[in-house]
Amino acid sequence: MRIGELSRRSGVSVPTIKFYLREGLLPPGELTSPNQADYADGHLRRLRLVRALIDLAGLPVARVKEVLESLDAGDEALHHRIGAVHRALAPPRQPAESDDTRAEAQVRELIEKRGWAIEPDAPAIATLAETIAVLHTLGQGDLAADLDSYADAVERLAEREVAAVASRPDTDRIAESVVIGTILGERLITALRLLAQEHVSARLLGPASGDPRAE
């Protein structure tokens, strides 16, 4: 398809598509004449992915580029590419304000106890340790006391998520699904969690007995 059709089908303006091409977020089309290029369905898919990363995940263009580069490292073994994608998507760490050493030991103990195969330098370990340490600083350490319940929940969900993603027809689409599933799955969980909390709050803290909605 020509760039005009790519724009219509994706809802992304031609100047924006040209910007993505210049920035390397979108691979060049196949030249059919000196100033005309042809784009395939893969371009449309990639364009939608770029928009999801920018609009929904709120990633800056530079980080989108990092994520796409790890996605495109086609010579790597699949689970290494997925690892690279996870690393690129990990929430950026804040400069540590509190002592995370104890919290980090707690996280490593959890990983060992559960028999999780995790690279020892996975950035999510530091993010998790820092989050636990901040909860303690804020006097809310009990909210992180039962890490095992959270780990149970996410492990069960990961089993389904990875199985769904593994059913994709080729490794490029698997890697793409990992990116989308990580980001949009997070958004899905966040929104559902707010709803569940609203419901449970109304039941436990609201005028429950008199409120017919509460049971």
Added chain:
Amino acid sequence: MRIGELSRRSGVSVPTIKFYLREGLLPPGELTSPNQADYADGHLRRLRLVRALIDLAGLPVARVKEVLESLDAGDEALHHRIGAVHRALAPPRQPAESDDTRAEAQVRELIEKRGWAIEPDAPAIATLAETIAVLHTLGQGDLAADLDSYADAVERLAEREVAAVASRPDTDRIAESVVIGTILGERLITALRLLAQEHVSARLLGPASGDPRAE
């Protein structure tokens, strides 16, 4: 305590504390002389909360102010204050690019089926519907097919979270815990989910049989 001690104990500089006071993020101290004020432990707690909202949740100052205002609406019933906090913390919606009507019906059906007591205009409903619609647009609708598993997981976690929060000594601290628990709990789940996915990916997609870490 004087402003210098508040700064030392919180790790926030005096000029930043003065900025928060001017912006109304921190209530004024008690004047002990025309240009000297005394701050209490409540100020220290509030200051740590402000830092968590800015540094960890990445909220802009204007939204921090909204969250704090809903937190401080002391004349409201507790579960209404919590509702207001949830609304202020809901991820901002993107302008809809796709047709969310079907997805929204799916979300309302889920809520009804589970008997969740949710205000019909809760912003998380729209966020969730939009996320599902985008997953469909990106050809990854199957990742949202099993909403019930996600709902099971977050409902179980919400039971524990709300019970922990409800054990706080007064309503101000309950509301504060809701803010911190919502934001930091999300971060905790995100980080743990990345770890669980790394583990399950290595097992399902990696060179599993030869890798002793994989079981």
